[in-house]
Amino acid sequence: MNRRRRVYEGKAKILYEGPEPGTLVQHFKDDTTVLHPKKTEVIDGKGVLNNRISEYIFSQLNRMGIPTHFIRRLNMREQLIKEVEIIPLQVVVRNIAAGSLAKRLGIEEGTVLPRSIIEFYYKNDELDDPMVSEEHITAFGWAAPQEIDDIMALAIRVNDFLSGLFLGVGIQLVDFKIECGRLYEGDLMRIVLADEFSPDSARLWDSQTAEKMDKDRFRRDMGGLIEAYQEVARRLGIMNENEPTRPAGPVLVK
Ligand SMILES: Nc1ncnc2c1ncn2[C@@H]1O[C@H](COP(=O)(O)OP(=O)(O)OP(=O)(O)O)[C@@H](O)[C@H]1O
Numbered sequence: 001m002n003r004r005r006r007v008y009e010g011k012a013k014i015l016y017e018g019p020e021p022g023t024l025v026q027h028f029k030d031d032t033t034v035l036h037p038k039k040t041e042v043i044d045g046k047g048v049l050n051n052r053i054s055e056y057i058f059s060q061l062n063r064m065g066i067p068t069h070f071i072r073r074l075n076m077r078e079q080l081i082k083e084v085e086i087i088p089l090q091v092v093v094r095n096i097a098a099g100s101l102a103k104r105l106g107i108e109e110g111t112v113l114p115r116s117i118i119e120f121y122y123k124n125d126e127l128d129d130p131m132v133s134e135e136h137i138t139a140f141g142w143a144a145p146q147e148i149d150d151i152m153a154l155a156i157r158v159n160d161f162l163s164g165l166f167l168g169v170g171i172q173l174v175d176f177k178i179e180c181g182r183l184y185e186g187d188l189m190r191i192v193l194a195d196e197f198s199p200d201s202a203r204l205w206d207s208q209t210a211e212k213m214d215k216d217r218f219r220r221d222m223g224g225l226i227e228a229y230q231e232v233a234r235r236l237g238i239m240n241e242n243e244p245t246r247p248a249g250p251v252l253v254k
């Protein structure tokens with residue numbers, strides 16, 4: 001295999017230089033990390049599932065005319081993407097109270113919010129991604145006011161479309177995190193959806209049973225993470241049941 005230049009290695013993914021200028025290869029690892037409580041574990045096959053789920057979601061968004069960085073999937077763990085200038089914000093959209101919102105504001109988890117709520121967090125590992133307001137974002141120059149408007153409009157479109165898409169397969173889109181970037185095309189610049197959309201970065205609950213089908217299973221030591229991600233993929237109709245997500249071989253029974 002020819003050597004590629006590694007541009008960045010994060011907690012869950014690696015970015016390599018792409019085959020053409022302006023492209024990158026996004027590689028999904030099995031590493032699973034949460035901030036609260038702080039812990040990491042390698043969960044076999046998670047990267048393969050996230051690559052497929054994110055491919056599916058981004059392809060659907062592209063088809064809807066919602067701009068994303070996604071070009072195409074390359075193999076089990078990798079996809080070709082357009083390189084963007086990442087805006088250092090995590091944009092969270094919430095439909096139902098859960099996680100930090102439920103805790104901070106004393107709202108019972110599962111309460112349907114009066115309307116969808118958008119929150120911003122500053123992407124900074126040393127600071128554990130603190131929550132920030134639009135005032136902070138513009139004062140520190142992380143994004144311009146017009147860009148914040150574009151990001152919010154994008155986030156709402158993604159939320160509306162994906163809420164319907166997941167509801168159609170019996171899943172409630174409780175909340176999710178996205179990252180946006182600036183894509184330069186000639187003299188033009190536009191804000192596009194970057195990074196990933198997977199059960200690592202969204203809360204997905206079964207519509208009937210409210211069973212968790214996302215990274216909260218790891219966060220809360222519930223087990224069954226891979227099975228839950230597989231079920232999300234299966235419901236979306238994207239996983240070939242026979243395709244192995246783990247290397248073939250003996251399986252350790254715990
Ligand atoms: N199209 C893109 N162009 C450039 N960078 C991207 C693009 N899409 C995602 N990224 C960046 O690639 C990295 C993906 O790696 P990963 O998700 O593992 O990072 P992380 O450990 O979560 O750290 P970070 O706090 O930087 O997100 C992120 O930093 C993300 O912002």
Ligand SMILES: [Mg+2]
Pocket residue numbers: 010012
């Ligand atoms: Mg990340």
